[in-house]
Amino acid sequence: WEGTEHQLTKEQVVRYSRQIILPSFGAQAQSRLCNSSVLIIGAGGLGSPVAMYLAAAGVGRLGIADRDAVELNNLHRQIAHRESTVGIHKCDSAGLTCRSINSSIQVEMYKDGFNQQIAMELASCFDVIVDATDNAPSRYLISDACVLAGKPLVSGAAIGTDGQLTVYNHGPDGPCYRCLFPEAPEPQSCSSCSDAGVLGVVPGIIGSLQALEAIKLASGVGRPLSRSLLLFDALAGRFTTVKLRQRMPSCIVCGTSPRITAESLLSYSYATFTGAPSHDAGPAPLELL
Amino acid sequence: WEGTEHQLTKEQVVRYSRQIILPSFGAQAQSRLCNSSVLIIGAGGLGSPVAMYLAAAGVGRLGIADRDAVELNNLHRQIAHRESTVGIHKCDSAGLTCRSINSSIQVEMYKDGFNQQIAMELASCFDVIVDATDNAPSRYLISDACVLAGKPLVSGAAIGTDGQLTVYNHGPDGPCYRCLFPEAPEPQSCSSCSDAGVLGVVPGIIGSLQALEAIKLASGVGRPLSRSLLLFDALAGRFTTVKLRQRMPSCIVCGTSPRITAESLLSYSYATFTGAPSHDAGPAPLELL
Amino acid sequence: MITCKIELSGGLETLFGDSKEHSLQVEPENGQATLGDVIISARDKLLTERPELFMKNRSVRPGILVLINDTDWELTGQLQTIVEDGDTVTFISTLHGG
Amino acid sequence: MITCKIELSGGLETLFGDSKEHSLQVEPENGQATLGDVIISARDKLLTERPELFMKNRSVRPGILVLINDTDWELTGQLQTIVEDGDTVTFISTLHGG
């Protein structure tokens, strides 16, 4: 127990009182949370609850990176957005929602998304990174940047009625995304929510769990899901936790002889590696109906 | 496969397209969802994501029952509310958020909460009931009314860093709350979020899962969590599913010789049964700090 | 003598030294150990405070679910359920918060 | 001959007749059955379409995690892992959506 010193203001004590009275959390963890920073990459189905719960919980500095505008077909799952923000940049729309929940935190927007040019700089200036994107090239880039900047990465994904969650690059033995998937899948084996569809509340569940993992990492409370992969089957209502490998010595970014470095990251071709552009060009018009 | 007939409008097809293209959901399930009604009892930590995800998903008629006003110390977990709605009735605040996400659905507000006088009438006029309350007497009343009205009940709870979720009174053998807990716990063994505290994102996770179960019941897709109890330990990031009893013949409301009926429900004393008033009088001022 | 695993959930761990998992040795009263024996042993050997929040008469207090190997004890025989070496017994306090 | 349980996740079930769980009998090539044998058997006996989305060369395609009894096959010996009667082998396609 760390004593009762904390740097919370009177308003913070009132606002976060229900977390502060919790013995396993308390004023110290709340204080760490208020002094922490989290970068959320993707303000869509996963990023919406992540941004809202982290803003509500009092993460002091919240970064939101995305490059899309809100569309009507996003609203069935992206609860940080509103009918009134359709057509508006997702960073602005999500930022508005976060500030309306908690005006005492700082919200920063990165409207060009998390791209190679700013990857290292961005990953370096946040304590925890949350991958809430929807494509393979972004996932490799984000993981590489987190390894090189030494930051833990909360990675969630959802498609159809399935969800997955893990924490990469955490602790002495936590693997990175490349340790698990050294070779990229072929583009035809990857589907996105836009082309495969998703039951809207599934990214909501996974995103809420990502917010929890980010809070655990930022506050130093609880055991983060490192070396564990949580699988969710929404139709069966079933969660399964599986045990993952540790960091791989052969990994080309976090292994013993890394080939990707802070310098080479800029010129690494994620498009060539994954066989896909790092951002889908937007969904094809729906012709089913 | 049920063919391609549905009654969706063009705007609905666009808005819900990412659920409609999902083979396991499709236009028929979306159509059933758009024609369904769900009553959410409690617009707090659990009820916030339930209301937002059900509004987003297109549940045609959404009832919200609560009797409190928004307080600043709610905002760390109750993401349907805003700083600007502190002091406003929770039904109004949550209703505003739901309508801003989806103006095409109907939102009804029950500002006296789910009380004995209107329990049977309310439970009867919705397809699915969601218990997102925070006290034992309400939970017994809601379960009893659902049994007597023949409605499935999605029950969630969260406190501290723990969460629980199940579906009561569903199918031929699903138990009700009283089947599991025929005798009420003593008031001193029950704690609420107000007096025991809660990590804000934990009700968010359980509430999102309640929204999923309500969507499964209302759309007829997937296996609802009947006769299963999902336990969540947030600090360990661990979910456990346990197998529950079937309906108990000895149950005084859903058993073979019921003592509680639609008529006697009105005069049954939930306060005497549980030893507690059916609504906590609001949290004591925080004196820890 | 059998050894079983005790798991606590829903806040009951606060009565058991704030630990959610314990190992418990149970000396059966008559030949085979029952869930009734496990409850008494858990109270005598593991409980650290406020026994009235765990037990009432010879069983658990109202509001506590008992599971053996993740199955409701109502399906296995309640207090008379036979507990074997290596079984897991879980005590869950029902939550009301939201 | 051993019988193991096959589980599919992350969309791979669409290649296996839309069923997430299967029972599979495996005839070992040399004495004991390995995960390598299980992969070949699953392709030959259970896969219903597009084998290129399941296998590449003699292993699973990139982007698929293989687990034996809920543990990453990297920890157990990859293709050479011995599979015993009653084991569960899980194939998970990594998801990118959000």
Ligand SMILES: [Zn+2]
């Ligand atoms: Zn690595």
Ligand SMILES: [Zn+2]
């Ligand atoms: Zn009953």
